[in-house]
Amino acid sequence: MFESFKNKWKIRVIETGKFKLDGGAMMGSVPKVLWNKTNPSDELNRIDLSMRCLLLDNGKDVILIETGIGNKNNKKFNDMFCIEQSSFPLKDELNKLDYKLEDITHVILTHLHFDHVGGATIKYENKIIPTFPNAKYIISKSNWDAAINPNPKDRASYLSDNFLPIKENNQLHLVDDNQYLFEDIQTISVYGHTTGQQLIKLNHDNDSLVFCADLIPLKSHLKIPWIMGYDLNAMKTIDEKTLFLNEAAKKNWILFFYHDPKCIAVQIKKSIKYFEVTRELSIND
Numbered sequence: 001m002f003e004s005f006k007n008k009w010k011i012r013v014i015e016t017g018k019f020k021l022d023g024g025a026m027m028g029s030v031p032k033v034l035w036n037k038t039n040p041s042d043e044l045n046r047i048d049l050s051m052r053c054l055l056l057d058n059g060k061d062v063i064l065i066e067t068g069i070g071n072k073n074n075k076k077f078n079d080m081f082c083i084e085q086s087s088f089p090l091k092d093e094l095n096k097l098d099y100k101l102e103d104i105t106h107v108i109l110t111h112l113h114f115d116h117v118g119g120a121t122i123k124y125e126n127k128i129i130p131t132f133p134n135a136k137y138i139i140s141k142s143n144w145d146a147a148i149n150p151n152p153k154d155r156a157s158y159l160s161d162n163f164l165p166i167k168e169n170n171q172l173h174l175v176d177d178n179q180y181l182f183e184d185i186q187t188i189s190v191y192g193h194t195t196g197q198q199l200i201k202l203n204h205d206n207d208s209l210v211f212c213a214d215l216i217p218l219k220s221h222l223k224i225p226w227i228m229g230y231d232l233n234a235m236k237t238i239d240e241k242t243l244f245l246n247e248a249a250k251k252n253w254i255l256f257f258y259h260d261p262k263c264i265a266v267q268i269k270k271s272i273k274y275f276e277v278t279r280e281l282s283i284n285d
């Protein structure tokens, strides 16, 4: 996938599974009569979401971006979020691509909300340990501090079993905001959704691919006023999204969606009212 990067990076899409969240909470102040057309809800008002990770391999480093919701959760949790996945999604999906858990050298996490970091640790013989024994887990210092000492608004999204074992096993690597993690991988730090979320931008020649995480979780959120009710600071998200999408349109970045159940990635241009999709990428592009 993503032809233009292939001289340097093998890029693979890892679908870890699906789950559902309340449609109203995902769309904030947008009325249901509008969002229900693009993201139809079930009888409990929940909409479909994917948890689509990326695997980047340059022949030396094997980097996983994001980890899905994991398999440590109990039945009540699985039912509430309607989780649909295999019993060990990361292992199963990596094996299909001829990788083992041990092969992963780096795990980059955009932020520590449970639907992004749940797969970072597993239960093994009554202990919780990192899923990837040989990986360095890269997290922003600002988000780590927020997760350890969470704000009442998103406290329920930070479950310590998902991230404390990383530190206990000395696999934690904290980074400052807006850093180059590798020669051609940089982070873009944003604060509207939660403190210190880092988007991941892969550059190669004149092309860039950005893992948009929860700045733009669904294709629908390309519309500037479509902001999640979950966000700590909606006005900040609007400012960050406007700046980000203007640059993405100007430079023709590929925008990769973690949560959109149907659309993997797009390129956009600026039109009079909104940003318009000029190309929708599929797994075969």
Ligand SMILES: [Zn+2]
Residues within 6 Å of the ligand: 111, 113, 193, 194, 214
């Ligand atoms: Zn989040």
